[in-house]
Amino acid sequence: MADPAVEDSPHIVIENLRFRRGRKVIFDDLSMRIPRGQVTTVMGPSGSGKTTLLRLVGGQLRPDKGRIWVDGQEVAKLSTRRLYALRKRMGMLFQSGALLTDLSVFENVAFPLREHTDLPEDVLHALVLLKLEAVGLRAARDLDPASLSGGMARRVALARAIALDPGLILYDEPFAGLDPITMGQIVSLIRRTNQSLGLTSVLVSHDVTEAMAISDQVVLIADGRVVDAGPPDELEARASDWSAQFLQGRPDGPVPFHYPGASYRDDLLGQGEHRDD
């Protein structure tokens, strides 16, 4: 059952996804729809499998059960050639940037162009400069990836992700570990590229403030399922106990502060003789 590729149809559809790694169930009957042309953030606690979700969407992993469609095509059923064709229309930003260390900044951004197009060198040169300009790093084009700061590396990775003008970009924890200024740069870049290129952006993050600020849609995941989904303000308004604890960053609540085990009293007194107090 494939959705027709109409403007209004969701860019990504996930239906009854079940995925296990070893004995741990990561997703259990997960379903969601990612609308086209908007910024959607998938949020959840660490270990909830957010990166795994991106890998499943990109076809690097296969679901145990359930189906995933991207742009009307069922990812798990694609032949290698078709999968590669699909990936050319997707950009992915990895957590650490994942720039190729043996290439310069310029060559990193040029990489997808060189691999997948036959553009003449001067056109390619202009395109790369264009992408680098969009992320503000045109003058850094001859630098070595090893000498870039985390934020700069991520910006270069973004330039590389948009090199082939994809319709969809996946961001894996784009805000993690950044200082406030760089964070602001990334936030505004994500929003701007989404608008100006008419992209669908899917972010995976647990940085609540930033995500709520730039998203059109937020999906909360916990225990392998969708807990809630909707525009940020709606979500905050109707937050259940768990969602409220997550969204407001409260240290204690449905997710306990103390690691479950014996009571404090028993632990302290249990070793010596039992003292009657």
Add this chain to the structure above:
Amino acid sequence: MQVRFFELAVGAFVLLGIGALFYLAVQVSNVTDYHDRDTYTVTGYFDNIGGLKTRAPVTVSGVRIGRVADIRYDPERFRAEVTLAIRSEHDYLPMDTQAAIHTAGLLGEQYVALEPGGDTETLQDSDEVMFTQSALVLENLIGRFMTNMGSD
């Protein structure tokens, strides 16, 4: 540019490697003997070839003039058939030349020593060496020695 440098370095490396192989071929091993620049073949039949192996030297007066090309058993004559490849320039060997299997040193490798005779006609390609002397077999020697001792 970077690519240029790589190409240069790799080219030098490959040349060095091939050069080493060349050196090993020419200076270190006997590949020069391999070039069967023109040789002609001559066959000899032996009762016992002992430890003779193919590629063993063929000498006359100790000078190497060829090598053993092939060793086979002839079931019709019940003898070993040894094919000698002799370099073409040594075409002066008389028809009654004798081929003997000698040992280099006491326990060394065996080779074919040619002893020229006095015939006016010379050995040509595909000729047979009529006079052969088999290798000395240690066991026979010891046996003979012991029987000699016993008969005293």
Add this chain to the structure above:
Amino acid sequence: MTDAIASVGRATINALVVFGRAFVFLMRVLASLDIVLRRFGLTLAEVYSVGVRSLLIIIVSGLFVGMVLAYQGYITLVNFGAAEALGGVVALSLVRELGPVVTALLFAGRAGSALTAELGLMKTTEQLSAMEMMAVNPYRRTFAPRFVAGFLSMPLLAAIFSAVGVMGGYLVGVGLLGVDSGAYFSQMQSVTDWNEDVLSGVIKSVVFGFVVTWIAVFQGFNAQPTSEGISRATTQTVVVASLAVLGLDFILTGLMFGAG
């Protein structure tokens, strides 16, 4: 008692699993080899980093090994009055055994561990994943060129090792110990056979190159994506490759020199 048996069984199964994975990996790399011809620049860069950069250690080691061989050989041969045979002893030892084997061991240590570490790091920093997501096949772009580079460089390095070793042997044998220089080479030539000795040494080094590079590249590919995982993988490359080389040497020597 049963625990011990169980853990041996488990270890064996694990080893088989890893070997199977390594084999599948090898098949995929071999299937991607066409890229080597089409984009030669990638392979070229790898031959440089794997082959050219190993030259120094190979040449120095070859020199020393050749010199030691001459020393040791002389000490023993002189007792039999056979010092003139030194050239042959040095040459045969190098060309048949020490050239291919020592080069392979050094290669595993220097180039092999570097390959594993590099690939392990690429895996850890998600570069390989990123390539896949950019619809670039990492087998073609990353693994195959490195594999070919190692496989081609090894025989060349082994030949260089042997040649330098012979020269080192000359320096010590003739220069230092007084063996006649003519005898050194003429004995060598009469004893060293191109086919049996030199070529079988070359065949050995080709086989070693294949195996060592396969192990090095696979270990990098298979490493756990943590810094501890990379260091473990690098150590394993050196250990497994060295053992494989020695084991294969035994088998190959038996095949080549035993029956013949």
